[in-house]
Amino acid sequence: MAEQQERTEQATPRRRQKAREKGQMPRSRELTTAAGMAGLLLVIHYGGANFMFKMKDVTAKFLSFQYGHDPFRAINVAMLKSFMMLLPFFLGIMVCAVASEIFQVGFMLKPYEPKLSRLNPMSGLGKLFSTDVLVEFVKSFTKFLGGGLVFYFIVRRDIYRWPLLMTKELVQIVSGTYGFVMSAMVWGLLYLFIIAVLSYAFARWQFEKSIRMSKEEIKEEYKETEGDPKIKSRIRSIQREQARKRMMAEVPKATVVITNPTHLAIALLYKGDKMSAPKITAKGSGYIAEKIRKIARENRIPIYEDKPLARALFQFEIGEFVPQELYKAVARILAYIYQLKGKV
Structure with missing residues (x-):
């Protein structure tokens, strides 16, 4: 513990700023x-x-x-x-x-702050x-x-x-x-x-x-400025979970789910009168892919197996439109689904 409190490290910019605010220069x-x-x-x-x-x-x-x-x-x-x-x-x-x-x-303007400790005769005697x-x-x-x-x-x-x-x-x-x-x-x-x-x-x-500063002080300052790594990890975990829930809520609205067949699942939404191209609304691998397929089955969303297309679409982010080079492959699947639904 004594070694941890040894001040062997150079002061951080925040420590220097605090010293400056106190007039310690x-x-x-x-x-x-x-x-x-x-x-x-x-x-x-x-x-x-x-x-x-x-x-x-x-x-x-x-x-x-x-x-x-x-x-x-x-x-x-x-x-x-x-x-x-x-x-x-x-x-x-x-x-x-x-x-x-x-x-x-x-340039440093620091307001005067009276300190009662200066009136203490014992502290003044110690300074002598x-x-x-x-x-x-x-x-x-x-x-x-x-x-x-x-x-x-x-x-x-x-x-x-x-x-x-x-x-x-x-x-x-x-x-x-x-x-x-x-x-x-x-x-x-x-x-x-x-x-x-x-x-x-x-x-x-x-x-x-x-x-x-000691190494322990630097760690404490990092926690104050950047946040505790455990807390930050927990926050990121909560954010991912919320994003996943929002993504899963989009699956029932999808037009089709393209699979790998078990490792990958990508949900596409296409409205011909409102959209210029199909849009990726959800995607996942492993357990998430399984959840997407389950929700699709529960909501009677067509599931189509196409390994090359699934791997290609998985490279793009949620919210992106299908790129032009994949138009033909996706159009072929949509046409097939519309035939099944009797829309053609």
């Missing part, structure tokens, strides 16, 4: 952070100069009282203009962060010592240590330039500082991207492991 917060930082860098790269120009203009107008002499009104106008200038930066971060989430989990907390601690420590090393090497590389900036003009100081900040952000983004990829790979591995 592999996700890396580091990847979202890296995407947001990439969006910020793109906006700074393509719009940083324009931002600095506008910011200088707003500062100059504020200090020269062009926004009015009322300090509160001037501050409000300056803050509003500053916010409008910062809006592209916020949008860049948001768009890239949302794109990262869509890449990881796709869980493997997930340990993994998050290792990730955070690695990010902090790696980030510190990246910052150290960047500062060490450019530290000789700082004294020289003190002798430059303000524009050159701003340009040099901008270059230093951008270089630090690019290297930081590269480091964070590496951490994010590793984090997402680990999250995906954890997710695949968590949704694995």
Whole structure:
């Protein structure tokens, strides 16, 4: 029993769909952070100069009282203009962060469902010592240590330039500082991207492991989706029995029953004024053939023995009309039956 419960099988599509409906998808917060930082860098790269120009203009107008002499009104106008200038930066971060989430989990809207178990202090205490907390601690420590090393090497590389900036003009100081900040952000983004990829790979591995199924679970899921094989077999048996009863009810209406003579029986119906060709209304072999012959005798339906014709007609389905190549053989039998009944 223990071996049956081992989750050694890959999750089925239905199991994955259920996990998705519950919001259980592999996700890396580091990847979202890296995407947001990439969006910020793109906006700074393509719009940083324009931002600095506008910011200088707003500062100059504020200090020269062009926004009015009322300090509160001037501050409000300056803050509003500053916010409008910062809006592209916020949008860049948001768009890239949302794109990262869509890449990881796709479009998924799950309503919030409060869980009382989250308020249980014992379960919260248990989570403090869980493997997930340990993994998050290792990730955070690695990010902090790696980030510190990246910052150290960047500062060490450019530290000789700082004294020289003190002798430059303000524009050159701003340009040099901008270059230093951008270089630090690019290297930081590269480091964070590496951490994010590793984090997402680990999250995906954890997710695949968590949704694995045992062979018993796969069997149960198959029963739920496809139905119990025993029940399905019983349903098919009932359906066949009902179809057989409907078929037997058509035998008393037949014009003739052609036999093999004992192994096969095919009932044909022909109404010359309403049908273009005789139609097969019932057929069977063995026990069913015997039942067809019995019902035909009870209802005084002519029974005609023709082995080749019976084998040929047996190949066609109930409800089909006799094919053209068998017209002559069937017409000969019908003519014989009509003679017996005195219709000719």
